[in-house]
Amino acid sequence: MRNSIQRARSAAVAVSLAVALASASAGAFATEKADATPEAPAVTPSAETVAAQYCNNIADAAGDARFARQAAALAALERDIEDRLARLEAKRAEYQDWLDRREKFLKTAEEGLIAIYTQMKPDAASAQLSIMDEMTAAAILSKLPPRTASAILNEMDAAKAAQLTNIMAGLADRTTSQRKSG
Template sequence: MTATHTLSPRLRQLLIGAAATLVLTIPGAFAQEVAAPSGTGAPQGGEIQQFCTNIADAARDQRYLLQKQQIEQLQAGVDERIALLEKKRAEYEDWRKRRDEFLKQAELNLVDIYKTMKPDAAASKLTLVRSEIAAAVIMKLPPRQSSLILSEMSDEKAAILTNIISSAADPNTSKEPS
C-alpha cells in the first residue's frame, strides 16, 4: 500500500486539488513542443510578448474610455428623468395649491350659506350630507346657531354629529383615520 491510502479522504482530496492547481499553473505543463517554422515571416515569441505589452496600455485606456462614455450616457438619462420628475412635482404642487384654495373658499361659502338659513331648514339639509361634513359646518357656525340647528335634528343624528365634534376637539384623538 502507498502512503495515500492511509490518509483521510478529505486530506486526499485536498492533496489532489493542490497537485492539479500546481500542474495547471506551471506554464507549458500541457503544451506540446512545436517547432516554429523557419523562415523570415515567423514572429518570434519575444515579438508577440513585446506587441502585447505595447498595446496593453492603449487597450486599457480604450476600455476606460468606453466605460466613461457609458457612464456619461447613463448620467444623462438619470438627469433627464430627474428633470421630468421635478417638472411633474411642480405641476402637482401647483394643482394642490389651487385645490386647497378652492376648498378653503368653498368651505367659507358653504358656512356662509348655512349661516343665512333658518335652523329647521339647515337641520333638514345637514341630515342628508355626510356626517363629517355636517359636523364641520356646525363647528364653523356661531354656537347659538349651531345649537338651534342641532335641536332641530333627530336625536340620533345630533348625537353622531356631537360625537364627531367632540372627538375632533380631543387632543388624544389620532389625526390618521383607523
C-alpha cells in the same frame, strides 16, 4: 495523416543533419578561435513570446480605450439621469400648482359653504345636515358660529344630533391632542 507526420519527421532529420554538417565544416575552418568561448545559439522568438510582447505593447492603449468607453457610457447615463430629474421636477411643480389651486378652491368653498349654512333657517339646515355624510355634517357644524350650530342641532332628531355632537367632540379631542403633540 500518417504520411504528413512521416514527412515532417523526415524534414526535421534533414534540417538537423544540415545544421550538423554546417557546424562541423565551420569548426574545421576555424583556426584562431579554438580557445574562444562558443557563441550562444541564435534564439528565435516563439509564438508565445511574440504574443506576450504584443499584449504588453498594447496594454496601455487598450486600457485607455476601455476607460474612454466607460467614461462615455457614464456621461450618457448622467445625461439621462439629469433629463429624468428635470422631468420629475417639472411634474412636481405641476402637482404643487394643482394642489395649491385645489387648496385655495377648498378654502373658498368651505368659507362659502359655512356662510350659506349660517344664513339658512335652522330647520332647513338641520334637514340637509341630517341626510348628509356624518363626518361632513360634523365638520360643517364645528365651523359654524356656536349660536347657529346649537339652533340647527335643536331642530334635528335627538339621536342624529347626539351622533354629530359625539363626532364633533372626537374631532375637538383629536385637534387638541395634535396641537399638544405638534
